[in-house]
Amino acid sequence: MNRMRVLRRIAAPAALTVAAIATPVVAEPDMDKYGKSCAMCHVSGAAGAPKTHDVAAWEPRMAKGMEALVASVKNGLNAMPPTGLCADCSDEEYAALITYMASPE
Numbered sequence: 448m449n450r451m452r453v454l455r456r457i458a459a460p461a462a463l464t465v466a467a468i469a470t471p472v473v474a475e476p477d478m479d480k481y482g483k484s485c486a487m488c489h490v491s492g493a494a495g496a497p498k499t500h501d502v503a504a505w506e507p508r509m510a511k512g513m514e515a516l517v518a519s520v521k522n523g524l525n526a527m528p529p530t531g532l533c534a535d536c537s538d539e540e541y542a543a544l545i546t547y548m549a550s551p552e
């Protein structure tokens with residue numbers, strides 16, 4: 448029996464598994480920043496904020512496109528203050544947080 452062949456048979460599926468875990472489809476939201484900013488209004492729905500995990504409330508917002516939504520947070524929108532109280536969030540972090548809030552639990 449060829450030893451290399453046996454090793455390759457064992458190693459190949461393991462490499463596939465690692466590749467699948469290492470390529471996330473959506474960036475993970477920063478839950479620490481979420482808890483210190485977005486959550487304060489978006490968990491309770493304060494002042495008409497679309498609630499976290501309320502997919503129906505987020506649907507018309509998501510229809511605007513992610514770029515417009517990130518701009519709304521950065522510039523502020525009605526009762527939402529500019530930056531959504533996360534002064535050090537990057538555009539990517541905003542997008543991940545928005546995707547998180549608009550997704551079902």
Ligand code: HEC
Binds near residue numbers: 515
């Ligand atoms: C002080 C309360 C408050 C905080 C903090 C807050 N929001 Fe909001 N957010 C609101 C309110 C209120 C609305 C609804 C505004 C409206 O449409 O009148 C809203 C709407 C939004 C929208 C929809 C914008 C649109 O164009 O329809 C997005 C996206 C959003 N928030 C993301 C975030 C993110 C991400 C964070 C955290 C970084 C955050 N918000 C923090 C109150 C808040």
